[in-house]
Amino acid sequence: MTPLFSISGTVIKGSQLGRKLGYPTANLDLPDASRFYHLTGVYAATVVLEEEIYPGMANIGFRPTLDQLSFTVEVNIFDFNKDIYGQEITIRFLERIRDEIRFTSMEELVTQMAKDETEIRKILSLALKPNTDSQ
Numbered sequence: 001m002t003p004l005f006s007i008s009g010t011v012i013k014g015s016q017l018g019r020k021l022g023y024p025t026a027n028l029d030l031p032d033a034s035r036f037y038h039l040t041g042v043y044a045a046t047v048v049l050e051e052e053i054y055p056g057m058a059n060i061g062f063r064p065t066l067d068q069l070s071f072t073v074e075v076n077i078f079d080f081n082k083d084i085y086g087q088e089i090t091i092r093f094l095e096r097i098r099d100e101i102r103f104t105s106m107e108e109l110v111t112q113m114a115k116d117e118t119e120i121r122k123i124l125s126l127a128l129k130p131n132t133d134s135q
């Protein structure tokens with residue numbers, strides 16, 4: 001599956017809230033973040049890290065549910081719990097599944113992220129099957 005676009009950067013510490021929510025994310029250090037404002041949304045993604053490829057779900061946006069708005073490009077890598085702060089990664093954005101939403105509680109956000117995970121795992125299991133990639 002050809003990515004829609006890719007973004008590379010160094011992983012920095014986010015607010016560490018994701019960990020508490022059950023969805024830790026790798027946040028990219030982006031000196032010129034405004035370049036990516038128009039790409040806001042939630043995506044099925046893969047992550048290239050040290051020549052390995054991992055499946056995950058990514059968010060580009062302002063995180064309107066949080067008290068403090070801050071623009072981030074971040075990815076939750078599935079079934080992964082290594083500390084990769086300071087490492088260089090490339091996020092490949094494969095399919096956009098929805099807009100960012102302002103939820104009225106963190107519980108609603110977590111419920112939605114669980115639905116995103118189910119949907120994106122399905123998308124990726126189809127997209128990443130061996131030999132189904134178009135040449």
Ligand SMILES: Cc1cc2nc3c(=O)[nH]c(=O)nc-3n(C[C@H](O)[C@H](O)[C@H](O)COP(=O)(O)O)c2cc1C
Binds near residue numbers: 017
């Ligand atoms: C797949 C995915 C979907 C997300 N969707 C939303 C959303 O719709 N609205 C929102 O405010 N934040 C959304 N977020 C951002 C979360 O609020 C954020 O990951 C969380 O607050 C943890 O941030 P931290 O990594 O800085 O700790 C999403 C994040 C991911 C990974």
